[in-house]
Amino acid sequence: MEGIDLSGVDPTRWPEIRRRVAILDEYCAIPERTQRSRRAFARRLGVGEAHFSSLAQIWRERRDPADLPGARAHHPPKPANRLPAASTDVARAVIADLGAMARRRDILSEVRSRCENAGVMPPSAATITNMLAAARASLDEATTFDPEILVDSCAAKLPARHRGGVVLPRLLVAVQLPERVIIAYEMSLDTTVPPSVESLAASIRAAADPSGRPLRIRAPHLGVSEQALIGATVLRGKPTGLPTLTQLLAPAIGDIPLVFQISRAISADALVRIRNVSPLSRRDVQAALDQAVATHNSRRPAPVAFIPAGQPAA
Incomplete structure (x- = not known):
């Protein structure tokens, strides 16, 4: 059952869809299915006949597992936007003018300023953030953005089993700029042990090309020893305007939502209380x-070939 194609299934539904497929396969293999067998299998699946x-x-x-009901998350419809169209038009124009990567x-x-000048109510900060x-x-x-490799941390909004509990996986991610390509990541399910900086450094070196151009590594939120381990460039002063991981990856990697402020995130335990969601194995x-x-x-x-800054080119 591990070999079925789950590529179109929400990862949080993988355990439940595997269970359903196993029961359905067993039922469909019965040569002569009766009402009694159908009733028994329906009970095992926890649904009506x-x-x-x-x-x-x-x-x-x-x-196709993706075609089974419950294979995908269903988000409730958003409440109707009561703002005048002019308000959201202003927000869209600002994002277009300043660029999606603006802070x-x-x-x-800028949205508030333009709305005030136009005499319309500005959208809420949450609405603008979502846009x-x-x-x-x-x-x-x-x-x-200038070419570099940004290393920073976040969490994946996936419920994961760990030591009898449920946690959100913590990630340490290396993103190559200006393309925003993820060249490496490390994961930890242990809330007391962060993702391995040493392993991430090894993965970055493995992705390098001796004939590539030197790229600095910037890891603004790692400690001094970790920055040294990863070969990060320590910038003088407090330069502003440099990209953050939130700018580059929010709101998700692929279809997996990311969390950048753990203290404000929904708990992993709350996630598994959602219908058809189960904690995942490592x-x-x-x-x-x-x-x-x-x-x-x-x-x-496609990103350009690179070597971490400080290493000699071929």
């Missing part, structure tokens, strides 16, 4: 993240 018959028919005809606070300030995130997610061209989390990174990178321009 009519619903089970529908699931069995879908599985017999398509054999959030600059976007918010900005959508614009960033759809951006498939290189940014105007293996499933790794597979889901690998798939998401591949999807993310496929939507970006």
